[in-house]
Amino acid sequence: MLMFSVEKHLKGVSLAISAAALAISAPLVAGVIVKSSGPSAEDFPVGTKVKDTDRIVLEEGDQVTILNSAGTRELRGPGTFRAGVRGAPQRATLANLTRQGARQRVRPGATRAGSGEGTRSPNLWYVDVTKSGSMCVPDLQTVFLWRPETETEQTFIMRPGTSDYHQHVTFAEGSTVRPVDNERLPLEEGVEYMISGPGGAVATTVTFTVIDAPTEDAEGMADILIDKGCSLQLDLLSQTLATN
DSSP, rough: HHHHHHHHHHHHHOOOOOHHHHHHHHHOEEEEEEEETTGGGGOTTTOOOOTTTTTEOOOOTOHHHEEEEEEEEEESEEEEEEEEOOOOOOHHHHHHHSSSHHHHOOOOOOOOOOSSOOOSSSSSEEEEEEEOEEEEESSSSSEEEEEOOSSEEEEEEETTTTTSOOOEEEOOOOOEEEETTTTSSSOTTTTEEEEEGGGOOEEEEEEEEEOOOOOSSSHHHHHHHHHOHHHHHHHHHHHHOOOO
16 A cells, blocks of 8 residues: 555656646747837737747837737837736736627717827727728627717718718717617628718728637737737737736
């Protein structure tokens, strides 16, 4: 009985050592590159996975942004940097940013926020009426428009580029979010929609891509946005999770 116990213990120790060795040898993923610019940009393409131990060597004028569950970190050259983003996972921030239920509970005119330059959308799925680009959405039945301006009432016109059929979307004073009426303007994937605002401002354009249920992992979310070409939302994700 003693020999069996010792043998069992030694097997347990062996398994523990093997597991520890495996953990040491396994690559530690620090995150994904979500933005790069400068002379060395081609060496750090968006979507590249990096390990915690990787060293990033940047030249003068280089900028590289890395995202993981702890947030995003912007590296500026010249210099040599460790890829890892330190800190606790920002699960609550990510959950708030990607929450779908929040969209469904919005009452017209009920959402308020400070306006001005630098104001960001509080939700990854809101369509920013001031920016053009591709939008990833979990579904096309509950799409909301968002504006950074809150001080005045404004009316925007949204219509597909292939027809004159349109919908007027009016934001009351103090309101930042308004739903698109899917019965009046059924949205379709791959169709370009124009959003024109008051005052003769240049119209923005948006094209929708439907994605599967969003992941709760920041890197996984970034991978989806990169794969679908939804760069506006990738920027919003990166900015919201910024750690420096």
